[in-house]
Amino acid sequence: MKFNIKSSALSGRKAHIWQRISAIYLLFYAPFLAIVITQLPDSVSLKLLAYQLNTLPFSTLFEVASLVAVLLVLVHAWVGVRDIIIDYVPRKKVNLWLTLYHSVLILLLLNSIMIAFNLFGYA
Amino acid sequence: MYSPPNHRPRSLKISNFRFPLNALLSGAHRATGLALVISLIAYLALANLILFVPAVTLENVAACWLTQLLHTGFWIALSYHWLSGLRHLCAEHFLQPETYQVINSKAVSYLLLGTWFISSISIIYRVWF
Numbered sequence: 001m002k003f004n005i006k007s008s009a010l011s012g013r014k015a016h017i018w019q020r021i022s023a024i025y026l027l028f029y030a031p032f033l034a035i036v037i038t039q040l041p042d043s044v045s046l047k048l049l050a051y052q053l054n055t056l057p058f059s060t061l062f063e064v065a066s067l068v069a070v071l072l073v074l075v076h077a078w079v080g081v082r083d084i085i086i087d088y089v090p091r092k093k094v095n096l097w098l099t100l101y102h103s104v105l106i107l108l109l110l111n112s113i114m115i116a117f118n119l120f121g122y123a
Numbered sequence: 124m125y126s127p128p129n130h131r132p133r134s135l136k137i138s139n140f141r142f143p144l145n146a147l148l149s150g151a152h153r154a155t156g157l158a159l160v161i162s163l164i165a166y167l168a169l170a171n172l173i174l175f176v177p178a179v180t181l182e183n184v185a186a187c188w189l190t191q192l193l194h195t196g197f198w199i200a201l202s203y204h205w206l207s208g209l210r211h212l213c214a215e216h217f218l219q220p221e222t223y224q225v226i227n228s229k230a231v232s233y234l235l236l237g238t239w240f241i242s243s244i245s246i247i248y249r250v251w252f
Contacts, residue, residue: 020215023208030205045181046173073163080156108167115170
């Protein structure tokens, strides 16, 4: 895994394709997430919330869809903010900001996996 | 950052520019995307607090106005990002000049803003009342 990101090594075409794939998936997932959230009763703990999610009639579909969504959100967020950094950050500091942002996204991914393990017992 | 190749007149003061509505909507798509990344980090921070700090419970956190503000900001930003993202995807997919003109017309821009306004009102109502 590369930690030192260089803007000269980044591809625009690949990024655009991934941005579109993730956008199309999230276009359908976001309303699905909103519907599921409105169906959930108020919870007193995250464990109970996880249990309530498991008892929903389409819980397996929601869990698989959410797992794919987490990965695609990270891809979408990487390409989107990467483009903002390249467009607006002074050229000398672009590589530093890209490396920092890339590291933050990896930390977010690891943290999401840890939370999923803690709540559902798997990831 | 973009550097012009020659010595064309330029200004670093953003208020000197008059942007068309579509440029503002496109800029707002980026701004809401950035807001969504920040709110996702905030949601993860909240989940960590609830899971690993015994004094913090979901019940306490859910009742806090800061969390409600986070929900409001997240869903309002998501609804705008979703609507303008749908428009971007349509503009990239339907390349025939007539369809492209309709997608980029002022009527569609105002339709987007109107839909977003109505969804924002319903989000505020759902979160706060």
